[in-house]
Amino acid sequence: MDMDTVQVTPDIRMLRFPVGQAYLIGLPGGFALVDSGPAGSEQDILAALAAAGGAPGDLREIVLTHAHSDHTGSAAALAAATGARVAAGAADADAVRGSAQVPPPVLEQDWERALYERITPGVTQAPPAPVHRELADGDRLDWGLAARVLHVPGHTAGSVAVHLPELGVLFTGDTVAMGEGRPIPGVFSNDHVALAAAYARLAALDTATVLFGHGEPLTADGGAVLRAAAP
Numbered sequence: 001m002d003m004d005t006v007q008v009t010p011d012i013r014m015l016r017f018p019v020g021q022a023y024l025i026g027l028p029g030g031f032a033l034v035d036s037g038p039a040g041s042e043q044d045i046l047a048a049l050a051a052a053g054g055a056p057g058d059l060r061e062i063v064l065t066h067a068h069s070d071h072t073g074s075a076a077a078l079a080a081a082t083g084a085r086v087a088a089g090a091a092d093a094d095a096v097r098g099s100a101q102v103p104p105p106v107l108e109q110d111w112e113r114a115l116y117e118r119i120t121p122g123v124t125q126a127p128p129a130p131v132h133r134e135l136a137d138g139d140r141l142d143w144g145l146a147a148r149v150l151h152v153p154g155h156t157a158g159s160v161a162v163h164l165p166e167l168g169v170l171f172t173g174d175t176v177a178m179g180e181g182r183p184i185p186g187v188f189s190n191d192h193v194a195l196a197a198a199y200a201r202l203a204a205l206d207t208a209t210v211l212f213g214h215g216e217p218l219t220a221d222g223g224a225v226l227r228a229a230a231p
């Protein structure tokens with residue numbers, strides 16, 4: 001597995017995989033992870049945790065933004081190695097556990113179908129992972145700083161975003177992606193009408209730093225950039 005690490009803010013590192021990204025967040029007294037990379041990434045992620053000064057037992061929680069395998073792949077191995085709790089949106093929780101499947105995406109455009117056919121064969125099916133906490137809209141994460149969950153169905157039924165209002169940081173999952181220099185509603189989504197509403201809801205937040213499941217972060221005026229690019 002290749003993974004590289006990009007320091008986005010003093011406390012947030014982006015972990016970049018051949019497909020997709022996860023984020024390691026330094027908390028008061030520990031660490032959290034947003035998404036877990038593809039299957040087989042756990043050693044690289046543990047190395048990133050160590051480089052950030054954390055022991056395995058310092059990883060407190062893994063929040064999965066949705067149940068696609070490029071986001072959930074290493075959650076089971078990381079939970080076993082660290083004792084971290086796993087949290088996911090309630091409507092995606094059974095798919096993370098392996099007892100249900102996310103429906104295939106609705107591919108409306110030829111370019112999106114071509115992209116899907118190119119990328120999907122390279123993504124290994126994620127092993128089933130435990131979900132200790134099913135997240136609902138408005139939930140607060142126990143991170144020692146203000147951290148709010150938004151349930152934003154559309155990409156998948158149980159997609160969630162995480163907003164850190166005091167820091168002006170937003171983790172979008174795949175509700176928004178950075179594609180060719182501008183934010184776009186996430187590809188490979190289940191419900192395009194709901195996705196547009198989800199995009200609008202995230203764009204309306206007061207944020208500076210916006211961190212996507214795929215593509216380069218926005219590190220200043222992120223909310224304004226999302227609003228300007230709204231479909």
Ligand SMILES: [Zn+2]
Nearest residue numbers: 066068155174
């Ligand atoms: Zn996805």
